[in-house]
Amino acid sequence: MIELNEISKTFDTYRVVDRVSLTIPDHARIALLGPSGSGKTTLLRLIAGLEKPDTGTITMDGRLMSSPGTMVPPSERSIGFVFQNGALWPHMTVAENIRFALGDLAFGEQQLRTRSLLERMGIFTLSARYPDQISGGEARRVALARALAPRPSTLLFDEPLTSLDRTLREDLLLLILESVRETGSRMLYVTHDEYEAERIDGTIIRFENGTICHDGF
């Protein structure tokens, strides 16, 4: 279970996240729906440990992860993150991008896991290509595979289908939902698209001006 307790974050003088409290149970699927600039991405980054809260605490499975005086490094939080536009490392091939996320495993196991993920995502033939040699849709599949690679307990999605056409969005959304179901991870999916939020088939939380304005629980 992830618990956010009175979390706030201010950039310069603008309070982007304002005293947010939220509980994310195990295996939950949550869509965080809100307009651009409402603070959804910052909330995801706070959970991932990429931002430090000004006030409040974040605990994961009983362990304190973030507070103004405590920060557990992002790599120790068992989190998979799918960024907008993929955020693939340009100097690594598709396979290397996935393998990098499997740092703790022996090389042989890394190879096996990478291969199985590439096959699962339907991009095995692209394994030796670099990010600039694949399409936008393929890049999102690689990003999803990379997020799934270390078998994280929490999967965070930051508008992962932005700037894709409708067919691709539908295919990828199905793939995301199947993957989440298979892994049993909890999922927090940020979007500004009402249709995408409904397709998640879980709890919808509406987020505006840095606060939760409708809790779907």
Added chain:
Amino acid sequence: MTTSSFFHRFAARLSPERIAVTLATILFFLLILCPLIGLSFDLVQAYMTGSADITSPLVLTPRRTGLLAASVGLAAAVAGSGLLIGILFISALFRLPGKLRYGILLMLLALAGIPPYIHALTWSEAIHGAHLIVPGLPATGWLVSFWVELMALLPLSAFLSWLAFASLDIRLVDAGRLVRSDIVVLWRIILPMAAPALGAAFGFVFLLCCTDYSVPSLFGADVYALDIFAQFSASNSAAEAVLYAVPLLLVTFLVMVASRAGIRTLAQTPGWIPARSATLPEFPGWFRVLQAGSTVLVAVQILVLFSGLFLAFESPNVFFASILMAQEELAYSLLTAVLVILISLPLALAAAQELKRPGFRGAAAWLIVLVPLAVPAPLIGIGMITMGNLPFFSAFYPALIMPAMVSVIKFSPFAAIILFVQMRFIDPLLFDAATVFAKSRFDAWTRIHLPLFAPGLVVSAGILASLTLAELGATLIVSPPGHATITMRIYNYLHYGSSSDVAGLCLMVTVLTLGVSSGTILLLWRVSRGSGIRGDLP
């Protein structure tokens, strides 16, 4: 197409603005190639008339081979070590709060403008002081030259390392931090992604070091760039000097071509100013020790600079006396700097448009704009004298402004690159809107174009002034008899003068350079509203 419609379209394209920009662009590229054109003419003439020995300068004697290897080795060691220290220092800097971090970066930038010979003076004082503790410490030679050159270029190396780090897409770093420790992310994500920019930074520092002789010559290290000057002084033949320079030119052009792509990529990176990591990186103990070591070195460099000048400063009277003694040189230097700004900025503004072009034309422009960086300073001076002595040009040889001309050739490319970077922050639609709404072209230029270009123009002017005040290698050759810049005077004093006079003048130049840098930063802050820069500065 009918003849009349062809002429109509041709005439429509011949707007006064377009003609001015085209002429300025041509003039810019011709000007920066001027020394090489002059040298080529002289070489052809010498070959045709047999007036100079053009075979023996090409023979690489064991002495020259050794000198070349030592000079290249010195430059590579300075650039490599400087960058290594810079990377460690900047990685430590990312733990500091934003405003303090930017403050230190701006200070590094201001310190980078201080001429190397001032560092030579302060380090010379420090080494003499260290003799009291370690009597056998060498005061001259290659090792001391390496150390002083390394420390003199350390602020620049550290600043370039920051630029390389800041050019990265922070989301890619964040993506790495989610799955691996910060030290692994540094090795496997940050450094490989920053490699082209770091390579460009290495090339830049290498070229600065390889083409200049001012610091090594003060510590008794006879580098290849100085030997070119000596060859010209001995033979008075530009052709022999250029042939003598060929081995060094091959190295510097190779490095310049290799760095070109990295410099261009760095200049085209979408958002290098706002890059920051939201949470502090955690590095292992051994790495933190290295970071602390690099921080100590940067602090020592700053301490030695200011304490050296302070200790050598005897009294306000001596200081003012040394300024009065050199007032003519000071006036000539300031006049030269103003002239360089006035000539360079319009030409660089036009040339920056050319750097924006895609394809072969853009690539060629980038190659040419970096040429002055690869030409040793004495060769630029010799080339300009040769050009001025050609029959057509000798009638109006501009003796008094020759120091300004060599600085324009050496430094206006920096202005063009800065303006190119700044143009990328401006939405092109703003210019279209100006065309629609402005009452006249003049109105559009003065009220829209120039204010939008102002941040780039201010930064360029500041850098041009700092670099011109510090220029020595080419100015020494082209300065007319009876006229010297302040840098020439200090350089001569460093060899023969009294230490209090040297210290007084060096302190004045330091204050002047820091004043120019601070003024530039303040002015940039005032004029950068709406340029896409202000919001990202502290």
